[in-house]
Amino acid sequence: MLILGCGSAKPSARHFPSAQILNIHDKAYLIDCGEGSQIQMARFHVGYRHLDSIFISHMHGDHVLGLPGLMSTFCLLGRTADLNIIGPEGLGDFVDFINKTFCKEKTYKVNFFPVLDDCVSKPVFEDKTTEVYAIPLRHRIQCYGYLFREKANKPHIIREMTDFYGIPYYAYNSIKDGKPWTTEDGEIVPAERLTRPAEPPRAYAYISDTAPSHVVAENVVNVDLLYHEATFGKDNIKRAEETYHTTAAQAAEIAASCHVHRLIIGHFSSRYKDETPLLEEAQAIFPNTVLAEEGKTYTI
């Protein structure tokens, strides 16, 4: 995961607004698309071609205003692959307006998937390797976090065993799917003897913008990496409450109670000229916390 922007609504010279790239098995997903996302992609050498799908949390400018530029750049570059855009219902009108106004020479198709009420119980998006769930957040307008769950990987063939039984390559896929192998002598070899378990599937959760939320807590248990907004420190807890945001300490409490493996805090208010106090505040509760940083890659 690569951070393109981790600032909040008020522009600052230190941060770009929210955007990040999640790479899973050669596909890239963009999560939120604040103003300047395409400029940051150029700066950090993110290929525009690999971008498969865009997930938008909510319709505040600092999370979505990079979309018109990126969509018109795709036209300029002659993109032909479909682009999936997932987000709250109001996003559909915005996408239509962009298409009509800034993508006059259409070269690619946009598939818009609105997030619906049953988003927690079934994926809002799914492809060969990944399921994505939306998590309703507590913000001033309709707003969603996203949970990316890798699908269960298939087990690995143990070559010594398949060689021993003389099993041909074409049978590998069915064995990976759990089917037994019958030898010429009629011996039935269970798939478990021929394979070793795959790595456990990984999970990443992106949570911004929200007041502390038990719905978030219920849905990010045990994730490998949690990005949680920490717009303020506890010095500004009143302001956080008023604006439906989270403090660094509150983000860390969620990470600790949900047994996540690692926490990244971001979406920093422009009032902080140095976020070290936010980091220290979070680490006091959940030591395995780092600050989001533009241009930095976090391996899951």
Place this chain on the structure above:
Amino acid sequence: MLILGCGSAKPSARHFPSAQILNIHDKAYLIDCGEGSQIQMARFHVGYRHLDSIFISHMHGDHVLGLPGLMSTFCLLGRTADLNIIGPEGLGDFVDFINKTFCKEKTYKVNFFPVLDDCVSKPVFEDKTTEVYAIPLRHRIQCYGYLFREKANKPHIIREMTDFYGIPYYAYNSIKDGKPWTTEDGEIVPAERLTRPAEPPRAYAYISDTAPSHVVAENVVNVDLLYHEATFGKDNIKRAEETYHTTAAQAAEIAASCHVHRLIIGHFSSRYKDETPLLEEAQAIFPNTVLAEEGKTYTI
């Protein structure tokens, strides 16, 4: 004049898209508003409050997609002063859409002035100190350059002369307006004897995006400073023709033929990793040329 962005449509790590700030007598005008303009304003310490009016050349994304972010930031900061926006007719729908979608808590009023067909013959915008004319350009869609003309300054009072005649302060304004002074003895002193001429009014022209145009040439004669796009060098003249852009040599020819005082070239294609060849190409024809540079201020 401060450059915020001098790149062209394809995003690059080296330049932001078109935007510049023109300061005239304590007021700031924004000319074009490419994506990231508000981020550049924060970076270069341009106060959001002084921004009085925004002039948009045309509805291509790299000239206008910073507007939603800036307009929503004005709401966030509680701006109360009216904001003037001047541009092609299609811009009005975009401004309405932004207002509806991203400025829900309106704190200020937007006055939109569409540029009309008679734009060369009368100002599209006027305030106490400045007249602004639009210049129709030759681009793929409706597109305008802008010519900023300082209004004639009033002449300066010669204090030695007003003291000699015992002329009171309250009469200064009428003398500056050219009215004679009548002494107690009935002597009529013409205003010209009591004043010396003001500095000549200054003029700045912003020309982007366009194929070389005689309409431009007719309207920028003798300006103090001309910003002219030079998207390409003569190595890419075919591409310049196809896309309705100008080469550095062509921009310099216009500057030379129009006797402008100084030329800035900008709107560089992202294919150039170093624009020195464009500068050399222009300087061979018009020596008083400089390259546009983000963050640099040019005094007129």
